[in-house]
Amino acid sequence: MNKTKIAILILTIxxxxxxxxxxxxxxxxPGEDPTSQIGQQITESSRPILTGVPVxxxxxxxxxxxxxxxxxxxxxDANSIHWNxxxxxxxxxxxxxxxTYSPWLRNIxxxxxxxxxxxxxxxxxxxxxxxxxxxxSLGDLNFVDQQQNPIGTYNPNExxxxxxxxxxxxxxxxxxxxxRYIRSDLTQGQMVGTTKTHAAQSAAADIGLYxxxxxxxxxxxxxxxGLQISNLGAKISYSDNMxxxxxxxxxRIGGRYTKNFDRFNEVSFMLDxxxxxxxxxxxxxxxxxxxxxxxxxxxxxQGALQSFYDAPNxxxxxxxxxxxxxxxxxxxxxxxxxxxxxxxxxxxxGNRQYLTFGAGIKYNVLKVDISYLVTTSRVSNNPLKNTFxxxxxxxx
Numbered sequence: 001m002n003k004t005k006i007a008i009l010i011l012t013i014x015x016x017x018x019x020x021x022x023x024x025x026x027x028x029x030p031g032e033d034p035t036s037q038i039g040q041q042i043t044e045s046s047r048p049i050l051t052g053v054p055v056x057x058x059x060x061x062x063x064x065x066x067x068x069x070x071x072x073x074x075x076x077d078a079n080s081i082h083w084n085x086x087x088x089x090x091x092x093x094x095x096x097x098x099x100t101y102s103p104w105l106r107n108i109x110x111x112x113x114x115x116x117x118x119x120x121x122x123x124x125x126x127x128x129x130x131x132x133x134x135x136x137s138l139g140d141l142n143f144v145d146q147q148q149n150p151i152g153t154y155n156p157n158e159x160x161x162x163x164x165x166x167x168x169x170x171x172x173x174x175x176x177x178x179x180r181y182i183r184s185d186l187t188q189g190q191m192v193g194t195t196k197t198h199a200a201q202s203a204a205a206d207i208g209l210y211x212x213x214x215x216x217x218x219x220x221x222x223x224x225x226g227l228q229i230s231n232l233g234a235k236i237s238y239s240d241n242m243x244x245x246x247x248x249x250x251x252r253i254g255g256r257y258t259k260n261f262d263r264f265n266e267v268s269f270m271l272d273x274x275x276x277x278x279x280x281x282x283x284x285x286x287x288x289x290x291x292x293x294x295x296x297x298x299x300x301x302q303g304a305l306q307s308f309y310d311a312p313n314x315x316x317x318x319x320x321x322x323x324x325x326x327x328x329x330x331x332x333x334x335x336x337x338x339x340x341x342x343x344x345x346x347x348x349x350g351n352r353q354y355l356t357f358g359a360g361i362k363y364n365v366l367k368v369d370i371s372y373l374v375t376t377s378r379v380s381n382n383p384l385k386n387t388f389x390x391x392x393x394x395x396x
Contacts, residue, residue: 049279089167
């Protein structure tokens with residue numbers, strides 16, 4: 001079976017872990033929109049929300065990746081631009097740069113990878129600038145035409161470039177705005193029948209809020225709350241003749257409680273809730289013309305609002321569309337960290353369910369973090385199995 005066909009389909013579906021997909025992998029050709037066939041073959045009982053460029057939702061760094069993908073209110077670092085850029089205003093160092101590398105879906109294909117470069121600079125005590133680059137490579141893939149004739153080896157890839165500004169609105173509250181350029185080149189300009197494909201491009205924005213406060217005592221503890229709406233931007237398409245797909249606009253809300261037991265031992269507990277601000281798939285009955293749910297051929301703002309009340313099965317299904325992340329982080333003497341977490345997504349909305357573990361060490365200006373993912377969903381040969389991430393960070 002052609003590697004390209006598998007990889008392009010995996011790119012779209014394995015990230016969300018659909019367990020009851022009935023797609024015929026061998027019929028997907030380079031340049032075809034895999035979601036057009038997937039959407040027709042998902043059973044009525046399972047309606048995951050499919051979007052373009054799902055790589056924008058992947059946890060890009062080892063620290064958050066080892067805590068169940070929490071980040072709305074975790075302690076700020078160089079990777080905060082992905083989770084909640086408003087945290088950058090509360091960073092302690094003047095500047096920091098972080099680089100993360102992760103072999104992706106290595107349980108199925110050995111040359112797909114995700115690289116993430118991020119950093120920030122404190123302008124003053126109340127404001128900061130941040131920037132990041134996400135690069136997702138599908139490796140070297142052999143493309144074929146509709147008659148299965150080889151037409152060349154290419155390197156499909158996706159990237160996103162972010163620039164963020166964060167500012168303290170008070171001593172305890174900060175806000176942020178992020179601009180993002182997105183480019184997804186999965187088809188490498190190949191023809192699909194008479195249709196010419198091209199790299200899909202879009203622009204998006206994030207807005208974030210972060211609140212942090214101390215709890216007074218003999219050893220002060222603290223708590224924090226965070227909110228970010230990310231990837232709010234124009235729809236994306238790989239051809240002028242293809243339907244445009246929503247970006248993975250996402251609402252993240254979370255909290256953190258940090259307890260200091262003494263000057264050497266500190267533990268933080270974190271919890272995040274995520275919901276895609278993208279319309280739920282409607283159910284169409286061709287025999288009667290009945291539509292269950294709502295038409296999702298709407299604009300991005302209407303789609304974001306509609307996502308709260310358009311599920312075909314009503315409130316129950318809306319609640320199923322909320323994923324939960326929980327994490328814990330222990331620091332000894334601000335040198336050694338041990339982390340763990342859990343991520344849960346309803347089986348009918350993607351079925352990503354996994355435990356995460358990791359550790360970190362800080363020496364002078366250098367930080368090293370690692371994370372490891374263990375799937376708990378009942379999916380044979382789960383593509384997320386054994387996901388590993390490595391992060392290096394330098395404080396200036």
